[in-house]
Amino acid sequence: MRNAWLAAAAGLSLAACDSGINIFSVEDDIELGEQLAEEIASMPEEFPILPREDFPVAYTYMDALALRIIESGELRYADRFQWEVFIIHDDVLNAFVTPGGKIYFYTGLIEFLDREDDLAGVMGHEIAHADRRHSTQQLTKAYGLSALVGIVLGNDPGLLSEIAQTLVQLSFSRSDESEADAYSVRYLCETPYAANGAAGFFRQLEGSSIVPEFLSTHPNPSNRVTAIDDLADELECSTEPWQDATYQVLLDALP
Template sequence: MMRKFIHLSTNTLLLVVLVIFSSCDKNDNFTPFFSVEDDKALGAQVSQEIANDPSFDLIAQSDNPEAYTYINNMVNEILSSNEVAYRDEFAWEVTLVNDDNVLNAFATPGGYIYVYTGLIKYLETADALAGVLGHEIAHADLRHTSRNLQKQYGVSLLLSIALGQDPSALEQVAGQIAGTVAGLQFSRDFEAESDDESVLYLADTQYACNGAAFFFESLLSQNQTTPPEFLSTHPSPENRVADINATATEAGCDTALATDTGYDAFKALL
């Protein structure tokens, strides 16, 4: 019996591997080349890079266990939503960053979430914080960073990481992400996706499902027409508020503020 051997060019092989990897994503959107396991490995590496970077004043859980109990409970409630595709796969580890002058929060691949004390103290309600957390969880869950990496680095480098052929590449990419992550910027489309998802996540919680809009409403009420640096590429606050509220109306979810949240006591811990 004669056996036939199929010889694939390098480009064809890359395409075949890309299709195999791309078929595994749970979200109904553009699928990144990175696998979910690659997301997790990259996120863990970025988290380690941040932990080793003295410019990040990280608050250890052992130094403020009550504050961590509060914010972890909030995150866990958001993650209970069936809309979170990778709620059981990603780490979903929250770290508080001690800097009262920074209004920021960000998430790395694999669900590592960082929240600055300045943002927490700026937000007036637990619903607003839940909205921001929902938004950041969505960035990780929708794998926005991985989708950006595919555009930035192309298939070849990501393939070498995915196949374990270049161990230094993972560390290199992680280091670059860690160096810019505090000012991480996404496209308007990615921001709109995360805003919409935050509404759906919060619809299953005690918090107002349009909580993400409250941050932008605070900016507007204080005449801060220019968002903080990490929002510099986002649509205007006015448009964000309108779009988030429209999504909440379409979803028919509760926009009433949560009661007895203990948010002021939480802020006092920081």
Template structure:
């Protein structure tokens, strides 16, 4: 007796091929850092997270009043945007720069779409305007290089790809934004992302009035604080738990700076007096 032939519907075959293709795509995404989210998705997600931050003043006490301080910080960010030709999405992302009034946190962060937050703890920790501008340039790089949505691509994987490609879950962006807000640090930047952002901070500041390697002043200050106190100060523990060691980042930045001709002078383009004047106006 002949064995019955097996027949497969064309729909099943198409589904199998599509799923196989998606699995292959995922492996490619993981290996090359691709991003399934569009630039427009970055903006949508960023705006949703921004609203969550505004609504949670206990965890994120965004500075109220003190317009001169907010204008100062925002002005540094706008200066970088206006004076660097290397910033691709300056007219696409709605760049905003906010100050979070929390002296116990020495950090800054960026959410998709160019929404950047700087803690007063970081402002007080740094010694000159160039250093803060270097950190802001680093955060701009996280937005421009779309590091967070790249990490989300790896984190959510096949489920997101299927839902977005097949259109089965139009509210998924909102869900992802909500989950991301619950723990903004749950997708800590990788070592490669941090190094990439440091490199682009140098690129953004090169040719401006600031010393292009100014972000190293931040790393130098961290090392000095560790040396003086013999341990990591409490206000720096959060930063160091999610970032590469400062000495490694200094080495990387110095290597990049060595390739710039003529060699930048680290004693120029700092604007220390102006910065100290601004710091004196910060609420205590």
């Protein structure tokens, strides 16, 4: 499916937005994010979201973690986007974000990691994809600007579920991935977390035989580890794990 839309993206719509300039407004990001979150909530088979009321400890933990990053002072849309975290009950090693800041983490990824700092690193990476508007750019390339504007105006709700499913394995360019890694370091540098937390995920992947689908187009996790560590060094950020971290509390709170 990804190949099909990548092929479509190589057609006319790409030529029209080849400058990389986003003409979809920030307000449109927010509206599209709200609509996608509603659509995702209406697809419990595909997205078995843990209800907030049933998992208060897990959500309090995830909200606090996300907030430390959002309030790092390094985001462009910290106050404008309607940031919100959702936990999906599935073994997949994945996380994704909508335009406008709806963040989805799979329990498989949370359980694969073993430090709060590493989860914060991946959270920073996902937040960067929304805040730097990578998600908006990729969706614009894939579907064309007019289709996305149509959705925001309420004209084409049929496309929403397709976009929701695309988001799960949205393939970013190498430069977007590097930029999201770099912003994760910049954000975490202003929090109590180890600034190179995002590298923890890739380090752990190297030690296992698992290759998540969303990384299959980016086969060099070791290069990313080096780039993340080097940037943390260059910015003179702390890479000491946060002493008050309580990761087990989160793990125990999951089903």
